Amino acid sequence: MKLILCAVLFGAVATEASDPPKSPICGHCNCTNGEKNSFDVYCSGKSGEQDLFSEKNWKSAKNEAYNYNYTSLSFQNGWLPNLTQTFPSLSLISLDLSYNHINSIGKNVFINLTNMRTLILSHNDLENIDPDAFKATDKEGKPVGLNNLKELRLDYNKIHTLDPNMTEYVIEIEILSLANNPLHLSDTDTVLAISKLSNLKELYLQYTNIKTLPDNILHTLMHLQVLDLSGNPIAEMPKTLSQGKNLTRLFMNNTGFVNLTEETGFPLLPKLKELHLCRNQHLQRLEKHSLSGLIQLATLKLSDNIDLVSIDPMAIAKSMNHTVFRQ
Incomplete structure (x- = not known):
C-alpha cells in the first residue's frame, strides 16, 4: 500500500515538474x-x-x-x-x-x-x-x-x-x-x-x-486569380482587364456601368468561372455577346441591379470575335 502511494506521489511531482x-x-x-x-x-x-x-x-x-x-x-x-x-x-x-x-x-x-x-x-x-x-x-x-x-x-x-x-x-x-x-x-x-x-x-x-485600371497593371500578375473592383465609379470596361488571363473570380459590384454590349462588354477571360455584377444602380442592359468572352463562366450573380430591364438571350453566347486562349 505504501509503495503504491509513493508511486502515485512521485508521478504527480514528475508531471508538475514537466509542465512548462x-x-x-x-x-x-x-x-x-x-x-x-x-x-x-x-x-x-x-x-x-x-x-x-x-x-x-x-x-x-x-x-x-x-x-x-x-x-x-x-x-x-x-x-x-x-x-x-x-x-x-x-x-x-x-x-x-x-x-x-x-x-x-x-x-x-x-x-x-x-x-x-x-x-x-x-x-x-x-x-x-x-x-x-x-x-x-x-x-x-x-x-x-x-x-x-x-x-x-x-x-x-x-x-x-x-x-x-x-x-x-x-x-x-x-x-x-x-x-x-x-x-x-x-x-x-x-x-x-x-x-x-x-x-x-x-x-x-x-x-x-x-475610374479604370491603368494600362499594363495586370501584365506581370500572371498568377492573379481573384480581382475585386467593386464600389468604384468605373463606367467603361478597363481595356487592361484582358491581361487577366488566369482570373477565376471577378467582382464588379456597384460600378458605373449602364449598357454592356459586344463592343463594351467583357474581354476574353478564358478561365473566369465566377462573376459578380450586383448593386449596379445604373446598369440597364446586357446586350448580345456582352459576356461571350467568359467562356468558362459557371456562376453569374446579378442581384439588386434596380434598373436592369433587359438581358439578351445571346448575352453569354459564344462570339466569333473571341478566340480561345491557349497557354
Whole structure:
C-alpha cells in the first residue's frame, strides 16, 4: 500500500515538474493554448508599448532557456500611432494590428518575425508607407525582406500612393488588400509597386475611387486569380482587364456601368468561372455577346441591379470575335 502511494506521489511531482512555465504575456492578454504548446494571443484596448515590445513579456521569467511558440497575435483597439519599435524574436505566423491609429511604420519593426505569413494593418491611419517599412537586415547587415509573408492587408487606411521600393521587401505575397483607401492608381509609382508582385493571386481594390485600371497593371500578375473592383465609379470596361488571363473570380459590384454590349462588354477571360455584377444602380442592359468572352463562366450573380430591364438571350453566347486562349 505504501509503495503504491509513493508511486502515485512521485508521478504527480514528475508531471508538475514537466509542465512548462506560464507565458508572461498571458498575464496581460488572453491566450489560447494550441497544438505543441503554441499560443494564440489576443489583446484589446492596450497602449501596446509595454506588452508588445518588451521581450520579458514573451519569455519565461523562471526559465530563460524555455522558448514559447506563438502562432498568432491579435492586438486591436490600442494606441500605436508610431510603430517604430522592433518586435522581439517570435515564432508568429499571423500578426493583426488593426484598429490601432497607426500612421507611421519604422524600418526593421518586423525584422525578428521571420516566420510571419499574414500581416494585417487594416483600419489604421496610414497615408504614405515608408519604403523601408517592411525592410529588414540579416546578421551581416544586408537588406532582406519578409520572405515568408503571403498575405498583406492594408485596407481601410488613408493611403494615396505606394512606393515601388516598399514592395521589394514583400515580394512573395499572394494576397494584397488595398480596399477603402483613396488610391491614386494612375500614379506611376503605385502601378509599379503592384506590378512587382509577380506571385500575387488575390488583389482587392474595392472602394478606392478608381475610374479604370491603368494600362499594363495586370501584365506581370500572371498568377492573379481573384480581382475585386467593386464600389468604384468605373463606367467603361478597363481595356487592361484582358491581361487577366488566369482570373477565376471577378467582382464588379456597384460600378458605373449602364449598357454592356459586344463592343463594351467583357474581354476574353478564358478561365473566369465566377462573376459578380450586383448593386449596379445604373446598369440597364446586357446586350448580345456582352459576356461571350467568359467562356468558362459557371456562376453569374446579378442581384439588386434596380434598373436592369433587359438581358439578351445571346448575352453569354459564344462570339466569333473571341478566340480561345491557349497557354
